[in-house]
Amino acid sequence: xxxxxxxxxxxxxxxxxxxxxxxxxxxxxxxxxxxxxxxxxxxxxxxxxxxxxxxxxxxxxxxxxxxxxxxxxxxxxxxxxxxxxxxxxxxxxxxxxxxxxxxxxxxxxxxxxxxxxxxxxxxxxxxxxxxxxxxxxxxxxxxxxxxxxxxxxxxxxxxxxxxxxxxxxxxxxxxxxxxxxxxxxxxxxxxxxxxxxxxxxxxxxxxxxxxxxxxxxxxxxxxxxxxxxxxxxxxxxxxxxxxxxxxxxxxxxxxxxxxxxxxxxxxxxxxxxxxxxxxxxxxxxxxxxxxxxxxxxxxxxxxxxxxxxxxxxxxxxxxxxxxxxxxxxxxxxxxxxxxxx
Amino acid sequence: xxxxxxxxxxxxxxxxxxxxxxxxxxxxxxxxxxxxxxxxxxxxxxxxxxxxxxxxxxxxxxxxxxxxxxxxxxxxxxxxxxxxxxxxxxxxxxxxxxxxxxxxxxxxxxxxxxxxxxxxxxxxxxxxxxxxxxxxxxxxxxxxxxxxxxxxxxxxxxxxxxxxxxxxxxxxxxxxxxxxxxxxxxxxxxxxxxxxxxxxxxxxxxxxxxxxxxxxxxxxxxxxxxxxxxxxxxxxxxxxxxxxxxxxxxxxxxxxxxxxxxxxxxxxxxxxxxxxxxxxxxxxxxxxxxxxxxxxxxxxxxxxxxxxxxxxxxxxxxxxxxxxxxxxxxxxxxxxxxxxxxxxxxxxxxxxxxxxxxxxxxxxxxxxxxxxxxxxxxxxxxxxxxxxxxxxxxxxxxxxxxxxxxxxxxxxxxxxxxxxxxxxxxxxxxxxxxxxxxxxxxxxxxxxxxxxxxxxxxxxxxxxxxxxxxxxxxxxxxxxxxxxxxxxxxxxxxxxxxxxxxxxxxxxxxxxxxxxxxxxxx
Numbered sequence: 092x093x094x095x096x097x098x099x100x101x102x103x104x105x106x107x108x109x110x111x112x113x114x115x116x117x118x119x120x121x122x123x124x125x126x127x128x129x130x131x132x133x134x135x136x137x138x139x140x141x142x143x144x145x146x147x148x149x150x151x152x153x154x155x156x157x158x159x160x161x162x163x164x165x166x167x168x169x170x171x172x173x174x175x176x177x178x179x180x181x182x183x184x185x186x187x188x189x190x191x192x193x194x195x196x197x198x199x200x201x202x203x204x205x206x207x208x209x210x211x212x213x214x215x216x217x218x219x220x221x222x223x224x225x226x227x228x229x230x231x232x233x234x235x236x237x238x239x240x241x242x243x244x245x246x247x248x249x250x251x252x253x254x255x256x257x258x259x260x261x262x263x264x265x266x267x268x269x270x271x272x273x274x275x276x277x278x279x280x281x282x283x284x285x286x287x288x289x290x291x292x293x294x295x296x297x298x299x300x301x302x303x304x305x306x307x308x309x310x311x312x313x314x315x316x317x318x319x320x321x322x323x324x325x326x327x328x329x330x331x332x333x334x335x336x337x338x339x340x341x342x343x344x345x346x347x348x349x350x351x352x353x354x355x356x357x358x359x360x361x362x363x364x365x366x367x368x369x370x371x372x373x374x375x376x377x378x379x380x381x382x383x384x385x386x387x388x389x390x391x392x393x394x395x396x397x398x399x400x401x402x403x404x405x406x407x408x409x410x411x412x413x414x415x416x417x418x419x420x421x422x423x424x425x426x427x428x429x430x431x432x
Numbered sequence: 433x434x435x436x437x438x439x440x441x442x443x444x445x446x447x448x449x450x451x452x453x454x455x456x457x458x459x460x461x462x463x464x465x466x467x468x469x470x471x472x473x474x475x476x477x478x479x480x481x482x483x484x485x486x487x488x489x490x491x492x493x494x495x496x497x498x499x500x501x502x503x504x505x506x507x508x509x510x511x512x513x514x515x516x517x518x519x520x521x522x523x524x525x526x527x528x529x530x531x532x533x534x535x536x537x538x539x540x541x542x543x544x545x546x547x548x549x550x551x552x553x554x555x556x557x558x559x560x561x562x563x564x565x566x567x568x569x570x571x572x573x574x575x576x577x578x579x580x581x582x583x584x585x586x587x588x589x590x591x592x593x594x595x596x597x598x599x600x601x602x603x604x605x606x607x608x609x610x611x612x613x614x615x616x617x618x619x620x621x622x623x624x625x626x627x628x629x630x631x632x633x634x635x636x637x638x639x640x641x642x643x644x645x646x647x648x649x650x651x652x653x654x655x656x657x658x659x660x661x662x663x664x665x666x667x668x669x670x671x672x673x674x675x676x677x678x679x680x681x682x683x684x685x686x687x688x689x690x691x692x693x694x695x696x697x698x699x700x701x702x703x704x705x706x707x708x709x710x711x712x713x714x715x716x717x718x719x720x721x722x723x724x725x726x727x728x729x730x731x732x733x734x735x736x737x738x739x740x741x742x743x744x745x746x747x748x749x750x751x752x753x754x755x756x757x758x759x760x761x762x763x764x765x766x767x768x769x770x771x772x773x774x775x776x777x778x779x780x781x782x783x784x785x786x787x788x789x790x791x792x793x794x795x796x797x798x799x800x801x802x803x804x805x806x807x808x809x810x811x812x813x814x815x816x817x818x819x820x821x822x823x824x825x826x827x828x829x830x831x832x833x834x835x836x837x838x839x840x841x842x843x844x845x846x847x848x849x850x851x852x853x854x855x856x857x858x859x860x861x862x863x864x865x866x867x868x869x870x871x872x873x874x875x876x877x878x879x880x881x882x883x884x885x886x887x888x889x890x891x892x893x894x895x896x897x898x899x900x901x902x903x904x905x906x907x908x909x910x911x912x913x914x915x916x917x918x919x920x921x922x923x924x925x926x927x928x929x930x931x932x933x934x935x936x937x938x939x940x941x942x943x944x945x946x947x948x949x950x951x952x953x954x
Contacts, residue, residue: 238504239501239505240518338849348848358560359518361511
């Protein structure tokens with residue numbers, strides 16, 4: 092392992108995004124490039140218009156659903172764990188546990204191994220394979236919830252609170268804000284696992300990705316389009332919609348909607364109040380503080396680069412624990428944090 | 433603790449009264465004794481733990497968490513109890529979750545030096561929501577938007593009783609209220625409360641419009657000024673004295689100066705005011721005293737409390753409520769002559785002859801502290817609640833001003849998809865609009881729909897749930913008074929602003945000048 096081959100010499104932040112020089116590719120670039128490796132389908136990571144795209148089969152399917160022709164000129168699908176040569180580098184994608192198809196990017200060059208986490212979480216998610224720990228020399232981590240105040244409770248408790256609310260307010264429709272990719276399908280799966288067998292009513296914007304998940308074998312049960320329900324107030328039923336549609340005019344036809352929102356940001360009460368949410372559900376697809384720090388320990392990297400979120404706090408923690416930490420500013424990341432997380 | 437923390441967590445996010453009532457009742461039916469009794473005590477503000485201070489919490493957290501990370505977290509969250517609850521490192525191996533009853537009982541008897549140890553063990557045994565509830569509980573002030581009255585109303589509905597019935601026994605009972613719950617669940621007789629200083633539900637009035645005056649036989653009524661303070665009931669019984677707000681909340685701790693003069697046994701109904709050198713001060717002055725649990729000597733000196741008495745409900749142990757008003761008034765005057773209490777006077781009777789004179793009186797009523805007139809039927813007993821045909825308030829017409837809609841905010845609950853809270857402004861000297869107030873009532877559902885559409889069509893900026901709109905719509909706003917205010921950029925605050933008309937027709941250039949409103953400060 093030569094010192095001059097240290098990743099800081101070949102893995103750099105450029106105006107297009109994070110660039111791997113010996114492989115001549117970008118990871119999750121936010122502007123169109125010649126070759127991009129994409130970690131997952133959320134819009135702040137997967138942008139349209141690249142010439143060649145490398146990603147998991149699921150991520151490519153998501154990009155095609157969202158962008159159609161603009162998903163990329165040539166799409167190269169890889170399986171988890173499959174090894175790939177790109178330029179002088181060896182690259183593989185391993186599960187990140189964030190959403191369907193989400194992956195960490197493992198790059199090896201000059202005797203160094205770098206892992207780029209993308210977005211990830213460590214807890215169980217019925218809709219995608221679990222995060223895989225890959226020991227490495229440099230770990231590049233997200234830090235969306237990089238403060239010790241973020242400790243996401245068990246999902247079952249949050250789903251339990253939703254179901255309890257339905258028993259106390261059976262005359263109200265319960266309207267749950269969920270991001271269209273990942274959160275929606277996970278909340279649906281968790282509800283099914285908690286024994287909720289009734290049809291779930293979804294906003295039209297959630298339809299394409301729910302269909303896509305079902306196509307990949309994720310069991311979602313019976314879904315009905317809430318936007319097509321006529322003359323029914325859906326009292327005591329669960330409706331799911333993108334957060335931006337929570338308080339919009341289409342909700343007026345339902346029975347006294349009780350606004351809920353599933354997001355890691357709901358941990359902080361003031362955040363929930365700002366959004367007029369009556370039932371905040373702390374369900375996140377991102378690692379909380381405990382998961383972030385546990386991951387840093389488990390990958391055993393002597394050096395950690397922290398990208399979007401509360402970088403300073405995680406860098407501070409790394410230093411306290413004998414890990415070289417540095418903040419890496421990536422432009423355009425986390426723009427959708429409020430919605431996605 | 434879990435059920436209690438879940439309750440608080442729901443209450444904090446629930447704006448609607450009816451929903452809060454349901455949540456509290458649901459809790460009462462699920463929680464056990466004595467926990468729910470302590471919860472009731474917490475919700476009604478009956479608990480205080482002088483040994484537990486924010487400094488203790490801060491010091492405790494710093495023994496367990498990195499101080500830098502704690503500081504950054506606090507900066508982010510902005511609330512000490514919440515930050516401490518969230519950053520406290522979990523100890524999953526500890527599975528003793530303290531019960532609310534255990535916490536309340538131990539804290540009441542614990543010495544100051546024992547508090548940190550107790551707290552540490554409890555924090556280890558709780559989840560984040562439980563820790564938050566615990567810290568809120570011990571630092572006082574749950575701030576979950578539940579008044580004492582609301583908690584009692586929930587209790588009444590839970591037990592199928594009238595709130596008035598609960599009030600009659602309330603002050604004779606102590607946490608954890610076992611006998612109260614036993615009665616409300618039909619397992620025991622009503623608790624027997626010996627003569628104590630309890631709140632007696634008030635008699636309230638109906639608003640009277642000028643057009644309704646001719647239907648009233650004025651010779652059957654007695655008139656008084658309607659004072660611009662807050663309604664209060666002073667209860668002195670068996671050496672105890674208490675002051676209650678109109679909802680039965682014990683506001684005595686805020687008014688030690690008034691309670692200090694009590695050397696009698698009686699229940700008085702009157703208007704709580706501030707009187708400086710024998711003159712009634714403005715409502716603004718009274719506001720300095722409201723909600724201050726431990727007023728400073730300076731505050732007591734600058735804004736001395738005063739009770740203008742208008743009814744006598746009990747004289748000693750004798751219940752005068754069944755007597756006609758005119759008889760109670762006679763007894764009140766005799767009682768007052770006998771006791772001559774300091775910091776109190778009698779509300780004068782205003783002689784009235786006919787409707788015309790009454791209207792003139794009301795119009796001329798511009799004395800500080802007068803809101804209009806009260807008409808009380810001479811023959812009426814003192815009846816709890818708002819009985820029809822006995823007491824009327826004949827209020828001065830409100831002021832109105834034409835203001836320009838500037839911002840609109842989404843409402844809550846049923847109104848959450850509507851922009852229903854409106855901030856409006858007036859023109860300042862430089863010809864710039866400055867906000868003067870906010871109102872969310874006074875329009876019909878149909879008007880709300882139209883306003884909502886107007887807001888959406890004229891939005892120029894968005895800040896979370898708030899939209900800034902292009903100045904273009906004039907709202908006629910009614911309000912009771914103008915107060916000077918340092919908190920608002922305009923320097924004024926309107927009292928009880930509501931929308932009286934929507935002036936779709938009026939050009940914004942013709943809206944009010946700020947200067948005109950400043951002249952109304954009183």
